[in-house]
Amino acid sequence: MNPEILIIACSPRKGGNSDMAASEGAGAASHMGFNPEVLYLRDYHILPCLGCHKCASSPGFTCVLREKDQCQFLLNMIDQARIVCLSSPIYFYHLPAHFKALIDRGQSFYERWMKTGPKEQSGKTLCLLVAGRKKGDALFKGSLLTLKYFLDPFSLDIADLCLLGIDEKGDLEKDLPARSRISEFVRHELGSIQER
Numbered sequence: 001m002n003p004e005i006l007i008i009a010c011s012p013r014k015g016g017n018s019d020m021a022a023s024e025g026a027g028a029a030s031h032m033g034f035n036p037e038v039l040y041l042r043d044y045h046i047l048p049c050l051g052c053h054k055c056a057s058s059p060g061f062t063c064v065l066r067e068k069d070q071c072q073f074l075l076n077m078i079d080q081a082r083i084v085c086l087s088s089p090i091y092f093y094h095l096p097a098h099f100k101a102l103i104d105r106g107q108s109f110y111e112r113w114m115k116t117g118p119k120e121q122s123g124k125t126l127c128l129l130v131a132g133r134k135k136g137d138a139l140f141k142g143s144l145l146t147l148k149y150f151l152d153p154f155s156l157d158i159a160d161l162c163l164l165g166i167d168e169k170g171d172l173e174k175d176l177p178a179r180s181r182i183s184e185f186v187r188h189e190l191g192s193i194q195e196r
C-alpha cells in the first residue's frame, strides 16, 4: 500500500494560493507513489480553546469541547499521520485565526506529551507558507516557531518552504517557478523519508 500523506489547506479563501500550494504538493506526492488526502480547514467547525486546563487532569487528556466541534477529529488525524503537509497564508505576520484556533486546541496533546513523553515513531510535516509582501525577513518567523511547538507533541519535525510575493487569488497558479519550487521541495522531503 502507498504511504499516506495528510494535507491540510488552512486558508479561509477557497481556491486561493495556499489551496494551490496544497494541490501542487498533492500532485508531487502522488507522482512519487504517495497517497495524499487533502482537507480544507475552512470546512471544519473549530471552537477556540477556553484555557480551562481541564484536559491536563482528565483521563485521556480529554478536551471539554470535544463533542462540540470537529477539532478532535482533525487533531487525531494529525496524531495518526506520519507525513503531514500544512499550507497556509500569512495574516498579519502569523497564521489565520481558524488555523491558530486548531493550534491552540492542540493543548490537550501538549498535556499528553508532557505527562507520557514523546511517541515512539516520529514523522515529518512539510509547511508551505505564502505571503503577499515581496520582502520581509520576519514575515514567517512567528508562524514557524508556533508550528514547531504545535507539532512537537505529535513527534512531527518540520521542514518549510516560504513563498513571498504571492498575493492575489491566482498569483500562485500563474507563477510557474514558484509552483516548481513547491514540487521540488515536496519531492526532496518525501525522497529523504523514503530513503530512511
Ligand SMILES: Cc1cc2nc3c(=O)[nH]c(=O)nc-3n(C[C@H](O)[C@H](O)[C@H](O)COP(=O)(O)O)c2cc1C
Pocket (backbone or CB within 6 Å): 011, 012, 013, 015, 016, 017, 018, 019, 088, 089, 090, 091, 092, 093, 094, 130, 131, 132, 133, 134, 139, 166, 167, 168, 169
Ligand atoms: C487579513 C489578511 C492579512 C494579511 N497579512 C499579511 C501579512 O502580514 N503579510 C503579507 O505578506 N501578506 C499578508 N496578507 C496577504 C496574504 O498572505 C496573501 O494574499 C496570500 O496569498 C493569501 O493566501 P490564500 O489565497 O491562500 O488565502 C494578508 C491577507 C489578509 C486577507
